[in-house]
Amino acid sequence: MRYGTGLAMSSACCKTAVCIVLSISCGVTWGQSSPPAKKTISIHLSQPGQSGRLRIHHYKGSITVNGYDGSLVMVTAAYRERGAGEGERKPGPELSAVERNNEVTVYSDSERYTVDLDILVPRNMDLHLQTYDNGVIEVANVQGELEINNTNGPVTLINVSGAAVVSTVDGNILVKFAGVTAGAPMAFTSITGDIDLTFPEHVDMLLKMNTDYGDIFHDTRLTVAPDKSGTSMKIGVLNRGGTETLIKTLNGNIYIR
Amino acid sequence: MKRDPIEALVMDYWDDATPPERKRELKQELLAAGYTEAELNDLKRFLISLDDMPVPEPGEELDRAFYRMLAEETAKAGRKTARNGNKPALFWKRIEQQLMPKLGYAFALVFLGWVLGTWVTPGAVGGSRMERMAAEISEMKEMVMLAQLQQDSPSERLKAVTLAEEWTDADAKIVTVLMRTLDSDPNVNVRLATVETLSRFTDNPVVRRGLIESINRQQSPLVQLALAELMGRLQEESAKPELNRLLENKELNYAVRDRVSHVVSML
Numbered sequence: 001m002r003y004g005t006g007l008a009m010s011s012a013c014c015k016t017a018v019c020i021v022l023s024i025s026c027g028v029t030w031g032q033s034s035p036p037a038k039k040t041i042s043i044h045l046s047q048p049g050q051s052g053r054l055r056i057h058h059y060k061g062s063i064t065v066n067g068y069d070g071s072l073v074m075v076t077a078a079y080r081e082r083g084a085g086e087g088e089r090k091p092g093p094e095l096s097a098v099e100r101n102n103e104v105t106v107y108s109d110s111e112r113y114t115v116d117l118d119i120l121v122p123r124n125m126d127l128h129l130q131t132y133d134n135g136v137i138e139v140a141n142v143q144g145e146l147e148i149n150n151t152n153g154p155v156t157l158i159n160v161s162g163a164a165v166v167s168t169v170d171g172n173i174l175v176k177f178a179g180v181t182a183g184a185p186m187a188f189t190s191i192t193g194d195i196d197l198t199f200p201e202h203v204d205m206l207l208k209m210n211t212d213y214g215d216i217f218h219d220t221r222l223t224v225a226p227d228k229s230g231t232s233m234k235i236g237v238l239n240r241g242g243t244e245t246l247i248k249t250l251n252g253n254i255y256i257r
Numbered sequence: 258m259k260r261d262p263i264e265a266l267v268m269d270y271w272d273d274a275t276p277p278e279r280k281r282e283l284k285q286e287l288l289a290a291g292y293t294e295a296e297l298n299d300l301k302r303f304l305i306s307l308d309d310m311p312v313p314e315p316g317e318e319l320d321r322a323f324y325r326m327l328a329e330e331t332a333k334a335g336r337k338t339a340r341n342g343n344k345p346a347l348f349w350k351r352i353e354q355q356l357m358p359k360l361g362y363a364f365a366l367v368f369l370g371w372v373l374g375t376w377v378t379p380g381a382v383g384g385s386r387m388e389r390m391a392a393e394i395s396e397m398k399e400m401v402m403l404a405q406l407q408q409d410s411p412s413e414r415l416k417a418v419t420l421a422e423e424w425t426d427a428d429a430k431i432v433t434v435l436m437r438t439l440d441s442d443p444n445v446n447v448r449l450a451t452v453e454t455l456s457r458f459t460d461n462p463v464v465r466r467g468l469i470e471s472i473n474r475q476q477s478p479l480v481q482l483a484l485a486e487l488m489g490r491l492q493e494e495s496a497k498p499e500l501n502r503l504l505e506n507k508e509l510n511y512a513v514r515d516r517v518s519h520v521v522s523m524l
Contacts (some may be wrong), residue, residue, distance in 0.1 A: 231453075
């Protein structure tokens, strides 16, 4: 699937009249176009001040998201240094976005070229971010539900609150929670990556942990016991226990702080 | 019989208002008709005693009944006149007239409800009622789970999948839904949690077969790994062909490949 700017917009408009296409209606601002070529778009939320959602299905490149006090979603896209196998390309990446009921979906030509996205969002935002290759996903200062997948790279979430469901194959997962939503299950899984989670002092959690070739490290807050139901899981209880959080890696270590 | 028409004459005879000449005539006639002097005297005493019998006077009771009826009529006629009447009595009257019919209806409805209730719940034995309640609760849980699985939020879907973990056995519908989740949920971690949940129902041959068939439908190395490890734990030999097919996949993650070959060698 390819989300070329014009194509994605016109087909979306044909399908639903409700759909608001933003790269035009909400003002496209082109970055000062000297090298490295960047493109920036700002997206108005239809209900500013209320919690929104950002959805990016990225292929090659990094996604960096920072929460800030504004109400616009601002996306800057830049081509990475041209890789050895990549042919000629346009001076700037293709970039577009669609907003509908406070949900923003960002499209770029990351399937063909490595595109790094640098994004500012209002703090109250759910994120659904996905990238496959050649990049990292970094999120800071955001509150909401975070669904993050990075197949071949790390995921780092700093000062986030809400609930997170994170998965990588070959990347480390590092999360520092400022707060967690009570009653919302979470999951952190990887094949070769380490999983390093820091929870607030008084959070109640039940952690189901498993690493085949790694170790589990934790501080004294956590009591760990084998799972009684016969699986290879270890059950860790933080304070009074609570909703289940799955932490699973094959080769990596698990750190609970 | 003979005396009947003559009795009137007897009355006349003893009536003080009758003139003496007429009395004499009457006496002649009565004696002629067969009355004796003694009989006539007896009759006289009887008539006097009749006169002496007390005639009931229109008493208090009659008055009360009359005023009650009057009050009822005035109450009906309107509040204006009723206000001038006996207040506490009218208050009760009003209660009787306005509240009693409502109370009557209420009781009738309660009774109807009770009758219907006993009819509709057949054989309300304690045990079967508990079973039915348990069935209803699990049905509701199923509905909640199905609704949660439709949610956009992966955390909600995780909740749905782990909710099913608490059930001791899953019916065909739940198994189907979990299988579909395993094959098609967009989030890796939800699919992974589904493997975990389904692993509790592996006594069910449908679940076992479904899990085996799913091995090569999975793209995520995490789910491939979880399924292979589950097969190892179950010592499921019939999974061997599918696991071998997985090993033939050139794009298989190297770490997963190691684990899968290990599992296959143990089966």
